[in-house]
Amino acid sequence: MTVAAKLKFPYRYDEVGSLxxxxxxxxxxxxxxxxxxxxxxxxxxxxxxxxxxxxxQVELGLKAVTDGEFRRSWWHLDFFDGLxxxxxxxxxxxxxxxxxxxxxxxxxxxxKLEYNPNHPFFDGFKYLNSIVPEGVAAKQTIPSPSVFxxxxxxxxxxxxxxxxxxxxxxDEIQAYKQTVQHFYDLGCxxxxxxxxxxxxxxxxxDKTLKPELxxxxxxxxxxxxxxxxxxxxxxxxxxxxxKGNYDSTWAGAGAYDPVADYLAQLHIDGYFLEYDDERSGxxxxxxxxxxxxxxxxxVIGIVTTKKPELEQEDFLKARIRDAAQYVPLDNLCIxxxxxxxxxxxxxxxxxxxxxxxxxLVIKTAKSVxxxx
Numbered sequence: 177m178t179v180a181a182k183l184k185f186p187y188r189y190d191e192v193g194s195l196x197x198x199x200x201x202x203x204x205x206x207x208x209x210x211x212x213x214x215x216x217x218x219x220x221x222x223x224x225x226x227x228x229x230x231x232x233q234v235e236l237g238l239k240a241v242t243d244g245e246f247r248r249s250w251w252h253l254d255f256f257d258g259l260x261x262x263x264x265x266x267x268x269x270x271x272x273x274x275x276x277x278x279x280x281x282x283x284x285x286x287x288k289l290e291y292n293p294n295h296p297f298f299d300g301f302k303y304l305n306s307i308v309p310e311g312v313a314a315k316q317t318i319p320s321p322s323v324f325x326x327x328x329x330x331x332x333x334x335x336x337x338x339x340x341x342x343x344x345x346x347d348e349i350q351a352y353k354q355t356v357q358h359f360y361d362l363g364c365x366x367x368x369x370x371x372x373x374x375x376x377x378x379x380x381x382d383k384t385l386k387p388e389l390x391x392x393x394x395x396x397x398x399x400x401x402x403x404x405x406x407x408x409x410x411x412x413x414x415x416x417x418x419k420g421n422y423d424s425t426w427a428g429a430g431a432y433d434p435v436a437d438y439l440a441q442l443h444i445d446g447y448f449l450e451y452d453d454e455r456s457g458x459x460x461x462x463x464x465x466x467x468x469x470x471x472x473x474x475v476i477g478i479v480t481t482k483k484p485e486l487e488q489e490d491f492l493k494a495r496i497r498d499a500a501q502y503v504p505l506d507n508l509c510i511x512x513x514x515x516x517x518x519x520x521x522x523x524x525x526x527x528x529x530x531x532x533x534x535x536l537v538i539k540t541a542k543s544v545x546x547x548x
């Protein structure tokens with residue numbers, strides 16, 4: 177068991193979080209849903225598969241490892257369903273992605289949103305932290321608070337606050353503060369907020385943020401900074417900005433320019449930003465973060481998790497050089513652009529493809545930064 181690896185995170189080579197669910201795990205979850213196996217049987221299989229992929233991540237050389245989000249169906253809904261005052265439901269339609277509609281899933285606020293001391297994610301982290309070897313950090317991922325701002329179009333339905341957004345926001349901030357502290361008390365020293373809001377707000381805008389989205393962006397900055405400002409000093413909190421990742425498809429496209437001013441206001445320790453194709457735009461907006469005086473690390477996601485083809489190392493190094501025109505090389509890191517399975521369906525790669533992608537990230541970073 178390890179409480180914290182004595183390294184700075186994000187590390188030069190890092191990962192976002194989710195990993196492809198193995199067939200054995202998918203079958204076990206289907207059997208559990210069909211009442212063919214018990215919850216204890218499902219947990220046993222989850223634990224065995226998590227142990228296997230933790231060993232593989234360590235073998236590859238990653239300095240921070242995750243449980244692959246193997247206990248979740250969705251990257252975000254499972255977390256909020258575990259808070260008091262929120263519950264999962266199935267809306268009429270799924271989320272609309274590029275040429276595809278996801279399966280149905282949403283969240284309703286049915287009472288005061290509150291921290292749940294018995295949130296199932298806590299037991300999940302305890303297991304992960306118990307099997308991670310000394311010198312390696314157990315990384316916990318949770319959705320960012322802005323993902324659950326009430327929005328019927330996004331499947332987030334308010335049945336309690338009656339449109340009182342300020343009360344909702346204050347309750348949400350308090351629930352997050354207590355949740356983050358609980359993870360810390362369990363030994364977590366590396367926590368990531370996964371956030372699709374910034375990527376989608378950017379895709380809805382042109383060069384500047386649409387005026388009607390500005391109040392939401394300001395509320396997101398307020399919430400994230402309130403949570404980060406209350407954290408213990410030795411807890412690293414990063415944020416992954418995503419534009420959608422489902423079944424190898426995407427939901428949003430566009431450069432980060434419309435949201436760069438807001439991202440630069442965040443007090444987080446590091447950013448994970450998608451940069452695997454032309455949808456991401458250029459590296460120019462990163463200068464606003466680099467110039468904010470906080471010395472934050474920026475992880476550019478230059479290896480795609482959506483396709484199996486392996487990128488060329490020389491191409492990745494050229495991308496890093498391009499980014500270094502706007503961010504000092506010492507503040508840059510690299511990773512895949514997103515997780516490999518933001519939902520249990522996963523992207524269209526094999527597990528071998530997944531490990532090869534992560535190995536390429538590590539190999540490239542070691543060469544660029546001359547590290548181990």
